[in-house]
Amino acid sequence: MFERFTEKAINVVSASQNVAKEAGARTVGPEYLLLALFDEAKGIPLKLFKTYDITRENLLEEIDKYQHFVSTQTSGTLPFDDDYKEILKKALDLAKKSGNPTILYEHLFLSVLSDKKSNSVKILEDLGFDIYKSKTLLEKLVQKKTKRLYHPEIDENREEGNKAQQTDNIFDSEDASRVFERAVSKLSTSNYEILGTEQILSSILEDKDSQLAQIFAQYGVTSENFEEKLAKIQSRQAEYEGRQIIFTPNAFTTMNMAQQTAKELGSSVVLPEHMVLGLLKTKRGIAYEILKELRIPDDDLAHAIIKPIEKQMPETLTILRLAKEEARRLGRNIVGTEMFLLGIVGEATGIGGQVLTELEINIKDARSTVENLIGFGNEYFDKEIVFTERAKRVLETAWKLAKKDNKTKIESAHMLLALTTEPNSLAMKALEQLGVDAVEIKEGVKKFQEAKL
Numbered sequence: 001m002f003e004r005f006t007e008k009a010i011n012v013v014s015a016s017q018n019v020a021k022e023a024g025a026r027t028v029g030p031e032y033l034l035l036a037l038f039d040e041a042k043g044i045p046l047k048l049f050k051t052y053d054i055t056r057e058n059l060l061e062e063i064d065k066y067q068h069f070v071s072t073q074t075s076g077t078l079p080f081d082d083d084y085k086e087i088l089k090k091a092l093d094l095a096k097k098s099g100n101p102t103i104l105y106e107h108l109f110l111s112v113l114s115d116k117k118s119n120s121v122k123i124l125e126d127l128g129f130d131i132y133k134s135k136t137l138l139e140k141l142v143q144k145k146t147k148r149l150y151h152p153e154i155d156e157n158r159e160e161g162n163k164a165q166q167t168d169n170i171f172d173s174e175d176a177s178r179v180f181e182r183a184v185s186k187l188s189t190s191n192y193e194i195l196g197t198e199q200i201l202s203s204i205l206e207d208k209d210s211q212l213a214q215i216f217a218q219y220g221v222t223s224e225n226f227e228e229k230l231a232k233i234q235s236r237q238a239e240y241e242g243r244q245i246i247f248t249p250n251a252f253t254t255m256n257m258a259q260q261t262a263k264e265l266g267s268s269v270v271l272p273e274h275m276v277l278g279l280l281k282t283k284r285g286i287a288y289e290i291l292k293e294l295r296i297p298d299d300d301l302a303h304a305i306i307k308p309i310e311k312q313m314p315e316t317l318t319i320l321r322l323a324k325e326e327a328r329r330l331g332r333n334i335v336g337t338e339m340f341l342l343g344i345v346g347e348a349t350g351i352g353g354q355v356l357t358e359l360e361i362n363i364k365d366a367r368s369t370v371e372n373l374i375g376f377g378n379e380y381f382d383k384e385i386v387f388t389e390r391a392k393r394v395l396e397t398a399w400k401l402a403k404k405d406n407k408t409k410i411e412s413a414h415m416l417l418a419l420t421t422e423p424n425s426l427a428m429k430a431l432e433q434l435g436v437d438a439v440e441i442k443e444g445v446k447k448f449q450e451a452k453l
Contacts, residue, residue, distance in 0.1 A: 004095070004102050006103065006104055006105070009091075009104055011040055012105060012108055015040060016033040017078050019035050019036055020032040020078050025078065026078070028081065029084055030083050030112060030120045031066060031119060031120055032063075033108070034063070034124070035056075035059060035060070035063060037112065038056060038059055044138075045105065048129075054127050066119040066122075086115070088108075090111040090115070091110070094111060106138050113131050113138070173270060175271050178207070179200065179272050179275065182203035183195055183199040183203040196248040196251050197254055197279060197284070197286055198230055200255075200275060200287065201276070202226060202287075205222065205226055206223050207272075208223065210272070212272050218304070219294075219296050219301055219304075221296060225294065229290040229294070233290075251285060253284060254279050256278075257279075258274040258277065258278030260392075261274045261278050262274040263398075264320055264395070265309055265317050266314030266315060266317040266409055267314070268403050268407055268408055268409060273305050273309065276301075277302055280298050280302050314409045315347060315410070315411050316409070316415060319347045319352075322346040326339050326346075326367070327385055330370075332374075333385050333386065334385070334387075335387050336387075336390065337390055337422060337425040338430055340391060340427060341427040342363070342366055344356060344415055345363050346363055351416075351448045352411070352413050352414075352445070355413075359440060360435075369433050369434055370426070373426055373429060373433075374426065390425055393422065394415070394421070394425070395415075395418070397421050398414040401414040401417055413449060417445055419441075423438065
């Protein structure tokens with residue numbers, strides 16, 4: 001069922017399970033979905049709650065009138081009750097009727113507002129929430145997204161989204177390899193056989209002379225106080241959410257995110273910095289729980305780690321930043337291959353940009369062509385910007401090309417060549433309309449690279 005849900009919609013469902021578990025519930029009911037919708041609200045939905053002066057506190061008070069649970073020790077994921085399942089099915093139906101290929105946050109909200117069986121509507125009405133007006137606004141918002149936000153490459157996300165990522169190249173760099181060796185050494189002295197996030201972060205902090213350890217020290221995190229917190233943890237339950245492998249499932253997810261982060265920051269190798277950023281993005285596992293206990297602000301720490309990387313000005317980091325800016329300019333939350341193309345043109349100084357300049361492609365013409373291909377999006381769309389699966393494949397190919405050239409950074413030439421490996425992509429369609437083909441690009445890159453030697 002959830003393969004059609006957007007990331008934000010999945011986050012709402014996951015949050016409702018966590019809220020129910022914290023309340024000591026044995027199942028997840030619609031009221032907890034309502035609370036999760038409030039917690040995850042942004043943009044227009046957030047304005048709706050604010051319009052009727054609804055706060056989390058008074059929402060909890062109303063929910064408590066209908067749900068009385070004694071806190072119990074629960075483990076694992078809580079099941080949905082029958083009413084909750086009906087709401088999920090209704091959300092699927094609403095998505096189909098509105099013509100959306102995916103189930104959005106708004107569909108879940110609409111489904112809750114349309115639910116007469118549970119107490120959610122009664123709870124909102126008791127708080128002065130206008131159900132009819134809110135439903136009408138949400139329905140219009142969903143319809144606008146249907147007409148204006150569909151991205152030609154987004155279908156691939158559902159087709160490719162469940163493929164397991166590989167971690168074969170994570171420890172290619174010397175720094176990452178040393179982290180891994182220290183982590184395995186720590187593992188061998190413990191009672192565990194599977195590497196978790198806590199061993200990884202512990203081994204990173206152990207290198208006290210590294211820039212990364214010094215950044216952590218600025219936030220009050222040292223090897224000593226991390227180990228002190230770790231020693232108090234009696235259970236590894238926070239590390240397990242799936243099958244056991246060489247890493248705990250949460251560590252596996254963190255390492256995959258580290259690899260993706262390395263690519264997005266223009267590196268062809270995974271560094272300890274990428275591992276920490278992966279941990280901060282996944283927000284899972286014992287290591288992250290310890291950072292929370294130490295009251296470390298995620299965003300501030302991530303910014304402190306990224307800032308030195310940005311100063312190095314890797315070409316691909318600039319290209320991806322420009323690609324996201326182009327997506328925002330068009331009112332979209334999706335970066336496809338066409339945005340990568342605009343990023344390469346905009347970066348201009350690398351070989352990729354120089355090749356396109358020589359082929360008489362400028363940013364004005366490139367933007368106009370892309371706009372004709374995909375149109376403008378909806379200004380109300382407030383999701384985090386994501387890459388299409390085709391764009392991710394291009395980034396993966398660029399990563400491999402950089403490795404093949406023995407480069408520590410992914411360069412614009414690698415990005416441009418990677419685009420040519422996706423002949424049906426929007427980027428290549430745009431280039432075709434601009435009068436350029438893959439052969440010209442490959443020859444142009446070859447010429448510039450040879451001249452650089």
